[in-house]
Amino acid sequence: MTALFSALLPPDDVVEAVAEALGSPGDGLAWEPPERWHVTLAYYGRDDLGTRAAWLAGRLAGRPAVDVRLEKAATFPGVLWLTAAGPELTPLAHAAGAGAEPRPYVAHLTLARFPREEPELARRWTAQLAGFTSRSWRAAEVALMTSEREPGGTRYRVARSFGLDHA
Template identity: 45%
Template sequence: MSDPARLFTAVTPSAAAISALREELGRYPSGRGPLRWVEVPQWHITLGFYGMDDPGTRASWLKARLAGLRAPTVQLVGTGSFPGVLWVGVREHGLTEVADAIRPEDEKRPFRPHLTLARGRAFGTIERWRRLLAEFESPAWTATEVVLFRSDRAEDGRRAGPRYSVVERFPLDSPG
């Protein structure tokens, strides 16, 4: 048993999807405004959040539930927002099934796949970016693995928010 950590599972975007999204964001040189933007290496699509948990125990639990699951097809499309959050939407085939297999038993919210881009209280800025990115579509990719991440507070003082690090990777079966 290892030390408990804040854990979640996710799939990460392909290099082509990241490149397309970075290029789209770069088309608007007017600045990013007062939002706190998620750094590119931290981009992910959350499948399940487990809170404080033992990494080894959670990894064993995940391995059993992910065995034999097919790799989903994923594409970043459009944008949306939650209060204080700007996100890119996800078009998927099979990702919901993967998420359902590994979601915590007590999770009540429906699975709503998205990639968080920025956070902040500047509703007008979030709305402006939501409109600018509304037609965005990345290349589709096959998500060949699920990643168990730990979330720790940044300790370098240069940025606010969590830092994510990989605990373990779980391969998915190729899609027939």
């Protein structure tokens, strides 16, 4: 069993726009590389891939594609992130299982981590990205991702993809 989660993957041009807005980050934050950027819908933890894929396929069947955009930065304790916005994003996340988690769902894309006791490290970035808004995109696919610890960090891989209706 491996750790699993479902996510929306931003298109390349949106990833490039975020990277451009960041410029050359540094200053004590542990930055997520752009190839790992995603909007988590639900986290499942250690689970059987086949069982979770079948469950997710049933939950997503017939669900429409959703419009998403990334905008202003915010923080959780120890995490700098961009808000993921779109009217159907939260309902999609709940269909994917987000409602089973103990905390309320907040759609976001993690940019960096920092020591919880040093929130000032992220203040510059929340100010710098306060006016950021990406273009909207139509997310027509949900990825079931694996999260595997490897030397040098955690690696995410798309294990299965589930198309959303274009209607």
